[in-house]
Amino acid sequence: MHVPDGFINAPVSVATGVVAVAAVGVSLRGARRELAAGGPGGEALAPMAGLVAAFIFAVQMLNFPVAAGTSGHLLGGALAAILVGPFTAVLCVSVVLLMQGVLFADGGLTALGVNITDMAITTTVVAYLVFRLLVKVLPRRRSSVTGAAFVSALVSVPAAACVFTLVYALGGTTDIPIGRVFTAMVGVHVLIGIGEAVITAATVGAVLAVRPDLVHGARGLSKPLELRTSPLTPVRPGEARTAQAGGEAAPAEPAARPEPAARPEPAAAEQDAAPAAQPQAAAPRRRSVRGLWIAGLLVAVVCAGGISYYASSSPDGLEKVAHDQGIDKNETDHASKDSPLAGYSVKDITDARLSGGLAGVIGVGVTLAVGSGVFLVVRRRRGGAQDPAGITVPGAERETV
Template sequence: MHVPDGFFDAPVSAAAGVAAAGAVALSLRGARRELSGTGGAERSAAVGGERTAPLAGLVAAFIFAVQMLNFPVAAGTSGHLLGGALAAILVGPFTGVLCVSVVLLMQGLLFADGGLTALGVNIVLMGVVTVVVAYGLLRGLLRVLPRSRGSVTAASFVAALVSVPASAIAFTGLYALGGTADVSLGKVFAAMTSVHVLIGVGEAVITAATVGAVISVRPDLVHGARELASGPLKLRTVEVATPGDATEGTAAGPAAAPAESAAPAAATAAQAPAAPRSNRRMWLGGLLATVLCAGVVSFYASASPDGLEKVAADNGIDEKARDHDAADSPLADYGIADIADARLSGGLAGVIGVGVTLAVGSGVFVAVRRRRPEDAPAGADSHSAGDSAGGTGGDAARTGA
């Protein structure tokens, strides 16, 4: 659903740009809490400590790669992942908006995919609407479903499914405000929603499969499953045998002292959080899958136009569409201009796109995570760290409740 230049008039495009900028600015503030694991239930060290900037950058690169895998949905029509639902579930709604925004920016600047004047429109439709709808629906479903990994996967399927036609409906609303072609609103609504319901099924399958794969091995890395990884801490009583207990009739004098000192230590150890688990294996496995999708599997993607392109061509919505300003880019249309072999050209372009998106995304998220809030004192970060360590038990208990 990459909207090209010319579909919407200047006022709507400008207003969407302002809305997108506001959403990104808000997300920059919220993403810091998600990435550092501060605030509310996510202050639990077991959960927030694992949500690192490199993993969020990898999510952005993965979305870029999977968006290259167009799948057929009807005769002469294909669809591709939008990614908002997947990003929100894996790394949180604020970070999810930033992930999709980074992907759209790279696609527009380097690959001539999605108009530059329509960048705000695309961020609103593919980054904001999908994230808000999917994450809101996910949280609502998890309130009534059993607390299990299967429930998170099932809720992810439904959330992703609904998010795509919701984006199509939002497109129709923008078209009603400033569409440049003379096409009836009813025709646009019917055509857009019908084809994007089918695309939503593919989105749901990809999202649920990815979330299910991650949650099966590392539920602590899935933002939407954070309750599963942060249950209430339990105090275990530990009985310690002493020499005085083993010999009947021995006077309980100095020999009883070790038992008295060992019990509090054992209780303290029982409450201590587990040591952080390394993300390296998960990160490397995810990067390998991402590179394979972009560099190899993308060659077998459907060549049919995607849902928006097909609807626009069939109904005349694209009659005032303009050529992309970056149409002469060496990576335009996901190929390298000087390489004649289509398989090699597309594969290399995909790998380059993954690398650039990963680098830019990781850089953004590292900067966001290290940035101090404007309204916080200079020692806020160290205070938050100490508060998080001291309040883990209470926050975890509240999360479990």
């Protein structure tokens, strides 16, 4: 759904550019909170967010057929919002769109504001609102998170098609009945949404299976532990019974302990030595995300560098609708059409498989580097982790990548 140059007139393109800049600014502040919400492990979330951006770039190269002569690809807003949070997701998809427009001539540079508004903001906001609503009403299980991810991703794609139709109605450069555009866009993107939903649910489910603590949308879904005892459990002297009739859970209250007998005051030398004699608390064990990060990067490289060669060559939903309805009559050449990577192929390499695969790997690497750099800067601007009381703790434990 990358909108090229010439589809939307200059005033509306500028207006959507202002919306995109404002949304990115708000997302920078929100992403700072989301990355810090990881607590002591929040430092590891920055490279993970960069990996999410690189993964979205890679999977967007895998166009899948949805109807006769039409293909679709992942938009990624729902996936990113569930994995790393809605504000961070807007930045992830925006980084992908920027890399695609500048390096690969995919999506117009004058239409960058339109594409960010449509593919980064709309899909993320709609998907995350639907997702949060579903997880509130569904049972508190991991399967509910996966199911909510499926539905939210499915809804987000036709929502983006609706927003494009609205933008086109305001600033389209061709005189096409808006009803025809709406029907064609929504119809084909409902089918594309099914593919989006499958990819999103499968990816979220895979991460949930190995590291549920790194899935933003799954936070707070675990039930608190309860102490349960049998009504026949004997009560030892000095302990309080913690079960009600029928074996139901009841709060466990510590039994009152007798006051210790008075002890003579230790000598001054003993008092001074007492604190040093106490054992220090063991430092909490760090959990590494290196394995998950490497696995995710390998999947992205394989998708972009190998599987993308077998992607559908049919035009995607917007390209097909634009050609059939005449929206593309005023399309202009891309400013980066002569880029060495334009069209997702490396210039001067004649072998199509090698050229496309190498371009995909370069795209994954650049997106990963830019995305990780942005999120590391955003994370570190906080000046240290914070405890629940809001006190800055510069030396707080961090997860390692």
